Amino acid sequence: MNPRPTRDTDWDGVRLHVVTGKGGTGKTTVAAAMALALATAGRKVLLIEVEGRQGIARLFDCPPLPYAERKVAIGLGADGAGQGGDVYALAVEPEGALLDYLDMFYNLRRTGKALTRLGVMDFASTIAPGLSDLLVTGKATEAARRRVSSRRGSPHAYHTVVMDAPPTGRIxxxxxxxxxxxxxxxxxxxxxxxxxxxxxxxxxxxxxxxVTTLEEMPVQETLDGIGELRELTGGAIRPGGIIINMARPAMLAGADLSAAVSGSLDVTELAVGLKAAGISDNHGLAADLMTELREHAQQVILQNRERAELATAERPLYELPMVADGIDLAGLYQLAAALRRKGAA
Amino acid sequence: MSAPRLDIDRIIDDRRTRIIVCCGSGGVGKTTAAAAIGLRAAERGRQACVLTVDPARRLAQSMGLTSLDNIPRRVDGTRTESGGSLHAMMLDMKRTFDEIVEAHADPDRAAQILANPFYQSLSSSFAGTQEYMAMEKLGQLRHADEWDLIVVDTPPSRSALDFLDAPQRLGRFLDGRLIRLLTAPAKAGMAYMKVLNAGLAVVTGALTKVLGTQLLKDAQTFVTALDTMFGGFRERAEWTYRLLQAPGTAFLIVAAPEPDALREASYFVERLDEERMPLAGLVLNRVHTSPARLSAARSLAAAETLDMGDRPNGPVLPGYGDPDRPDRSISITVAALRTHAERMNLGKRERRLAEHFTSAHPAIPVAEVVAQPEDVHDLAGLRVIGEVLSQQAG
Structure with a gap:
């Protein structure tokens, strides 16, 4: 939040960014935008998906991701366009992660394939989901620790890893x-x-x-999620920032806002304003617009309340605007630029 | 292209409807829809029970309950003039699982299973188990026959239709080769053992190396125990699965007018069709509409005109409104016009997405629920949603 002159971002030194959020809040979109924002020139960033949804492939408009690290985009450049480093993506699934694990630690890739044929992963994910979660998270942490070569002091293969993690309720x-x-x-x-x-x-x-929107349930789940993280791990797993996604712009403030919400605005005032703009008040137009304005005001008040609620978590808040026409690649860069501007990445 | 209208009242008033399943991706208002439908059904004379599996206790909040504890509780404040009633419960996954074990194994064996680390991991983890247990509980409630309508809100699964796969997955799991391998010494026939023997040593060796001896032993004990007691559970899971295909069941897909949610909805339509599950229609939540006949473009242009101080039709009447703020009518009008334009644009985008869905699935009836200015947190709010849901004729 408070930009420190000695640091680039609020999260310098962080190598694994885990991004969670309630369903429908745009968690995958924010994770992707964060990867773009982190991949400044010369930096290689890996974006990991763990739930088999192929959401990343859809966002970047590329064919479904295999279990392999593929370059999907060029990061956000200094001028806000795509002239930065490389964003790689990987869709981790438990079976592939098991093979990697066996290969890496036991040199047992062939046996691993035999185990897979026997349905070991089906078995593991059925009777012990924690095991398959471990294999998948293990892949993410391995990527974050990986060095270019086994030589001592060799640089990291990826500057940072961003993980599009399971939803807040499970995180x-x-x-x-x-x-x-x-x-x-x-x-x-x-x-x-x-x-x-x-x-x-x-x-x-x-x-x-x-990641949250300014609605009651997602905000509550965010606070619960942060609380649960602290409780389960005694603070050992660090909550990062709260990213407020799809915030609707407020058209009213101050006295107008409270007047609109209490219903004390005069509809004839609006009719006069419309007339001044050359719009005649036919079919009860002013009344309809007044209703919309009141609903908008209610929403603004609600958003402000949720913002205040989020502030109680005492985490940095980053607010992203609603991208009007839905998220395409241009929209992603827009969000990435906003994240960087605010110091989140 | 316009979709046929979904008539919720016809579904809940039809006494032959015994189960309504609300499915959809996370964050689309599934729980709220399930609760609203349950409430409306109860107030129209049904003995309704709402089963939710969401750990966020959202249903509890909206129904004014402080806790839901695996037993259907009567919801206070329901209007009972028409002789109906509403109960609600939240699934306690672990307790449901424990009860199955206790019901299907003798006390000694039950105690042994309950203490097994694999059982504890399986019965309390979020993924997968929830779906089995939701189906189990639905079967139990239906079997108890105390309610004539059960409304289920499906788990927020990794894969949205996991609950449909639950019974079959369990079957596949119990029939799986690995299970047979792990339980082989105890039960496999000689011919099977011969085939396995060659690979058995290698595989068991690898498993031991990777998992460790104790873990493998625990797994073996657990699957052997499962194998002996889960026949009954599996039968019931299959019974529940057939129940879902029966004419008394109605599936409702809940979606928000967003690309991801509607993509998921399309997937549901196809899956339900494949499984021969009766789909009643789509509930499209949080839709933005406007009665005002003023386009977004004209609205924005007018707002800009006012903002720039142009007054094509002369100045605002002097002395109008608040004397300290002579331009208040202008500031309000600009805000109203911008709000309207935003809403129109959002509505247009949502309609385009909905039409996209409808052109792919023209026969699926749709009910739209307009976005409410505030979240629902009481019965009154749920009642409003129920009313909006059923006023689809106009």
Missing amino acids: GRYLNVSAEVSDLAKVGPIRTHADTVARVIRSPQTVVHF
């Missing part, structure tokens, strides 16, 4: 991987893996951003 438990599998695996390789993943997620290099 606490989803990220609390270590605890989720600790009852299952008290010792052994799964435990070791869980601990490694947990170390990354609980380090200052990881933050969890919450």
Whole structure:
């Protein structure tokens, strides 16, 4: 929020941005915009999707993402257009993550394929969803830690990783991987893996951003989500910023706003104004517009109340405007520019 | 192209309708729609029960209940003149699961299962289990036959129709090769063992290496226990699945006029059709409309004209309105015109998206609910939604 002269963004040093939000708040869109904003010239950013929805492919208008890291866009340049670094994307699914895991840690890719044929993933995701969540989060943390080569001091393969995570209602438990599998695996390789993943997620290099709209339920879920994260992990997993998405512009303020909401605005005043603009008040036009204005005023008051509610979480707030014609690539860059301007990325 | 109108009252007034399933992606007002329909049905004489599976306790809030605890509770404040009643409950996934175990296994074995770490992970995690348990609970409520209409709000799944897959997935799981492998020493026939034996050592070796001995042992114990007690559960899951296909069930897809929600809605239409589930129609929530006959373009142009101080029709009458703010009528008019233009543009975009859906699915009846200026948090609000939902004729 308060731009510090010594830092580029509010989240310098963060290597894994986890983006969550209630359904319908635009979590995937914000994650994508954040990846674009982070990918300034020379920086390579990986955008990870974990729920198999192919939302990223739709946003970037490209064919469904395979289980492989693909370049999907050029990041936001200094002039606000696409002249920055590269945005790569990856759709992680548990089966692929299991094969990677077996390959990386045990050199067991072929056995892994045999396990897959036997339905191991179906099995794991059915009786122990925590295990498949662990494999998927493990892939994200691996990408965040990955170095270009095994040489000591080699640079990171990705400057930052942005994860389009599960919705707010599940995020606490989803990220609390270590605890989720600790009852299952008290010792052994799964435990070791869980601990490694947990170390990354609980380090200052990881933050969890919450996307919300200025509506009651999403705001409540955001506050609950932040609370749950704190409670479950004793503050070890850091809540990042709150990104307010699709905020509607307020057309009224001050005395006009309270007058509109209490219904004390005079419709003849509006009729006079319309007349001045050359619009005649036929078919009760002024009355209809007055109703719309009152509803708008109610919404503005509600938005202000939700904003105040969000402020109680004491997290940086970033507000993104409603993109009028729906989100296309141009809209994404617009949101990315807004995020960067506000210091979120 | 206009879609046929969805007649909600006809559905809830038809005594043969016993189950209404509201499905749709997250954040589209599914829970509110389910509660509003339940309330309206109750106030039109049905003995209605609303089952919600959402952990956010949204239904509880809108129905003025402080807690929902896996038992249907009577909702106070419902109008009972027509002899109906409303109950509501929120699914307690873990408790539902525990009850199944206790009902299907002898006390010793039940205790053993309840203590198994795999069971604890499975029964309390959010993904997957919720769908099984929602179906189980729906089956139980229907079986109890205390209500003549059950309205279900489906879980906010990763994949929206997971609840449909739940019974089959369970079946596939129990028939799976891995289960057979894990339980092989106990039950597999000799011929099967021969085929498996070659690979068995390698695979078990790999599993042990990756999972650790204890974890593998726990898994084995758990699936063996599951196998012996879940026959009954599986039968009931299949019964529930058939119940969903029966004529007494009506599926309602709930969507908001946004690309993602409508894409998901299209997917639902196709899936329900594939599964031969009876789809009653689409509820399109939070639609923006305006009775005012003034285009967005003209509205914006007028706002600009006023803003720039042009007065094509002369100055506003001197002394009009607040003497301290002679231009108040101008500032209000500019705000009203801009608000109207925004609303018209939003409405236009929403209509385009809705038409897109309708042209792909021309036979699906649609009911629109106009956006309410404030969120619903009481029965009065739910009643309004119910009224709007059923006033679709005009």
